[in-house]
Amino acid sequence: MTPLLSVVDLVKHYPAGGARKVLALDGISFDLAEGEVLGVVGESGCGKSTLGRTIMRLARPTSGEIRFRGTDLAGLKGKTLKAARAEIQMVFQDPFGSLNPRHSVATIVGEPLVVHGRPDRAARVRELLDLVGLPQTAAARLPHEFSGGQRQRIAIARALALSPRILVADEAVSALDVSIQSQIINLFAELRRELGLSMIFISHDLSVVRHVSDRIAVMYFGKFVETAPAEDLFRAPLHPYTRALMSAIPKLPGSAAASGSSRRIVLKGDVPNLAFRPDGCLFHPRCYAMRDRCRHEAPELDPAPGETGDARLCACHYAGEDLSDTGASGS
């Protein structure tokens, strides 16, 4: 079966002064099935938003393919691009920034319907408010009258106006309090169940993507370094970078993970500048498990040891090996 979305070797460069360039996306490939939720995690600046924006065609890819139901979006322009865009919508971190403060909620939510010439706007807006758990009285009010969580519901209603098949959520809950975060994450989960939506759920926070994702892609320096079903990733992370992210998640006192073996892995060095590309494995300057080979030989994103299909991929020469005695800076 053709996947709903198939991203093939997607590359996005930004100029960075002189001959330098930022490799914000450095050959990303993945499939997204109908109804599937892919979580994308990684530190600030690793290219997560660029991935979302490029798939949405808000940014032009340098090379590669973005196949939606078999049609490559990378080369589309004009009307065909506009039509394709209705199928993929995005929700951002700061809904207030993207909502006009002087427009009523009905206007904001209904705007995509106007742009795309869809009929029965008022009825559709009522339906959308219902879908995201807002009262009908919200329609006549202004965005500033709502709390952060409710504003995110407004933004989600607007993103759903054209009945997209894919929702790209970029740090959509990052600005919210933890209790509100889980309400909005639950809303995404409900929408996915009710509408059969596919989602790309982007966050710098692994614990945020955990419960909403079927599959998780861990991103570093413009590349996926590990992809796995969410449960498998949490049960047995393979890549040293994934292990480090995982070890930074606060554990509940008394939980199995809080006792004994799970040491915090503190990464060396800072979040990398993507204009300065190391040789070999891009992660080697910060990797606690780095060996000589890693300095000059870049690992491919290959099936994990013992795996054959592409269910679990990992880009590390020593994927899944017990690397705990190779100088991990545990604390």
Ligand SMILES: Nc1ncnc2c1ncn2[C@@H]1O[C@H](COP(=O)(O)OP(=O)(O)OP(=O)(O)O)[C@@H](O)[C@H]1O
């Ligand atoms: N329009 C642009 N022009 C030049 N460089 C850009 C542009 N957009 C992003 N970049 C660079 O591309 C890299 C990836 O940025 P991106 O915003 O995709 O990261 P991110 O993972 O979303 O980070 P964050 O977690 O902070 O949102 C960064 O080095 C950034 O500076």
Ligand code: SF4
């Ligand atoms: S290839 Fe080497 S440097 Fe890269 S993640 Fe694996 S062990 Fe670390």
Ligand SMILES: [Mg+2]
């Ligand atoms: Mg971002």
